[in-house]
Amino acid sequence: MRAVIAFFCFAFAAILPAQAMDIERVVSPGGIEAWLVQEDEVPVVVMEIAWKGGAATDPEGKSGVANMVSGLLDEGAGELTSEEFQIRMEEIAARMSFSADSDHFNATLITLANHKDEAFDLFSKAISEPRFDDDAVERIRKQIATIVARNRQSPDWIARNSWYKAAFGDHPYARDEDGTPESVAAITRDDLLGYTDRVLAQDNVKISVVGPVSPSELRNLLDRTFGGLPAKAQVADVPKVDVTGNGEVQVVVRDFPQSVMIFGLQGIARDDPDFIPAYVMNYILGGGGFSSRLTEEVREKRGLAYSIGTYLYPMDHAAMWLGQVGTKNERVGQTLSLVRKELARMAEEGVTAEELKDAKTYLTGSYPLRFISNRSIANQLLGIQLGGYGIDYVDRRNALIEAVTREDVARVAKRLLKPDNLRVTIVGKPNLSPEPEGLPETDDMAPARSGGPSERRH
Numbered sequence: 001m002r003a004v005i006a007f008f009c010f011a012f013a014a015i016l017p018a019q020a021m022d023i024e025r026v027v028s029p030g031g032i033e034a035w036l037v038q039e040d041e042v043p044v045v046v047m048e049i050a051w052k053g054g055a056a057t058d059p060e061g062k063s064g065v066a067n068m069v070s071g072l073l074d075e076g077a078g079e080l081t082s083e084e085f086q087i088r089m090e091e092i093a094a095r096m097s098f099s100a101d102s103d104h105f106n107a108t109l110i111t112l113a114n115h116k117d118e119a120f121d122l123f124s125k126a127i128s129e130p131r132f133d134d135d136a137v138e139r140i141r142k143q144i145a146t147i148v149a150r151n152r153q154s155p156d157w158i159a160r161n162s163w164y165k166a167a168f169g170d171h172p173y174a175r176d177e178d179g180t181p182e183s184v185a186a187i188t189r190d191d192l193l194g195y196t197d198r199v200l201a202q203d204n205v206k207i208s209v210v211g212p213v214s215p216s217e218l219r220n221l222l223d224r225t226f227g228g229l230p231a232k233a234q235v236a237d238v239p240k241v242d243v244t245g246n247g248e249v250q251v252v253v254r255d256f257p258q259s260v261m262i263f264g265l266q267g268i269a270r271d272d273p274d275f276i277p278a279y280v281m282n283y284i285l286g287g288g289g290f291s292s293r294l295t296e297e298v299r300e301k302r303g304l305a306y307s308i309g310t311y312l313y314p315m316d317h318a319a320m321w322l323g324q325v326g327t328k329n330e331r332v333g334q335t336l337s338l339v340r341k342e343l344a345r346m347a348e349e350g351v352t353a354e355e356l357k358d359a360k361t362y363l364t365g366s367y368p369l370r371f372i373s374n375r376s377i378a379n380q381l382l383g384i385q386l387g388g389y390g391i392d393y394v395d396r397r398n399a400l401i402e403a404v405t406r407e408d409v410a411r412v413a414k415r416l417l418k419p420d421n422l423r424v425t426i427v428g429k430p431n432l433s434p435e436p437e438g439l440p441e442t443d444d445m446a447p448a449r450s451g452g453p454s455e456r457r458h
């Protein structure tokens with residue numbers, strides 16, 4: 001078994017220049033589409049899948065259904081019990097995993113090429129014939145309940161989820177993706193079956209495959225694997241929503257020696273013509289690690305925090321610009337003041353020619369590193385599909401970055417960076433000086449929220 005694990009760790013290294021990839025759109029006789037990169041050097045097949053209809057579509061009062069389904073699909077399917085299913089997966093050295101975010105239900109299958117037929121058949125059983133046996137459901141329910149309880153002690157979790165609750169109110173994006181203690185306890189087998197019947201369908205799935213698979217082989221595998229799903233999904237509508245904020249600062253008081261601060265604004269949709277200029281702008285402002293302005297001002301010059309970062313977070317029904325920093329309680333006010341000043345400076349002055357040149361050099365030069373293994377290639381292809389960028393995006397992407405001008409960055413900075421609207425949530429016992437006195441405090445726990453933007457989408 002150790003040899004098999006070592007093989008998996010090594011075998012999916014298949015460095016392939018992004019621009020050299022031949023991405024083929026494959027459509028099965030049954031009409032199921034996938035994007036394929038046939039890579040014959042490494043004997044490992046990777047399939048990445050996403051269905052539209054994530055945790056934001058959980059029924060009211062039953063948050064956590066999608067998450068619980070993700071923990072149960074490999075816990076027995078068809079005629080195979082949980083133990084039998086896991087043993088068979090081990091015997092063929094295959095791996096499958098599932099997860100749910102707000103917008104999508106995600107899956108990964110990794111298999112040795114010589115076992116791909118059986119691995120794809122087992123995956124088909126998992127998504128088409130889940131058992132949801134009582135013993136498996138209760139075991140996974142206990143695991144999730146433990147995670148939910150642990151999250152509520154985490155300052156990062158509290159900060160992020162309080163921010164989402166304040167920004168989105170009663171919108172589904174403010175719900176707890178993992179579930180609440182009450183909702184997790186209330187989920188039934190019928191809820192789990194209802195979710196898979198509604199969401200795991202043929203018409204709302206995106207698929208990418210990388211490995212030694214020919215287009216003709218994949219066409220047959222697609223119908224065998226996904227043909228047993230319902231033809232059409234019945235996913236609940238999720239309304240569009242904007243980030244609300246007029247400079248509010250929310251303090252969630254906790255007896256921590258350090259405060260965690262989440263700050264954010266209305267962002268920009270991934271299909272907006274200004275998205276790429278905004279992406280470049282954000283890299284310079286706070287997304288570029290040690291090369292960003294915020295890191296220079298907050299960490300390097302003043303030592304206020306170990307790290308600070310910002311990112312664009314375009315979701316299917318909302319768009320955010322978000323940042324996070326952790327600092328000592330007594331330094332929170334100074335840190336927040338610097339953040340606001342840097343946002344204002346970027347909005348008023350834009351970027352220098354040298355900053356823009358350096359950002360382009362990094363963003364274009366690092367792009368091929370997203371395609372260094374079969375799995376990373378599959379992940380990138382899936383993200384491009386979900387973003388609606390087009391099958392030629394890999395070839396076009398760096399040219400889009402290179403085309404960004406200082407005027408583009410200045411325009412998008414003025415559009416997005418409005419310090420007076422910055423919504424801030426702080427968890428700890430912060431000293432907010434030199435910020436105004438009398439800020440609201442709350443001990444309320446917010447609905448859960450996990451995760452950040454997927455890099456595969458940019």
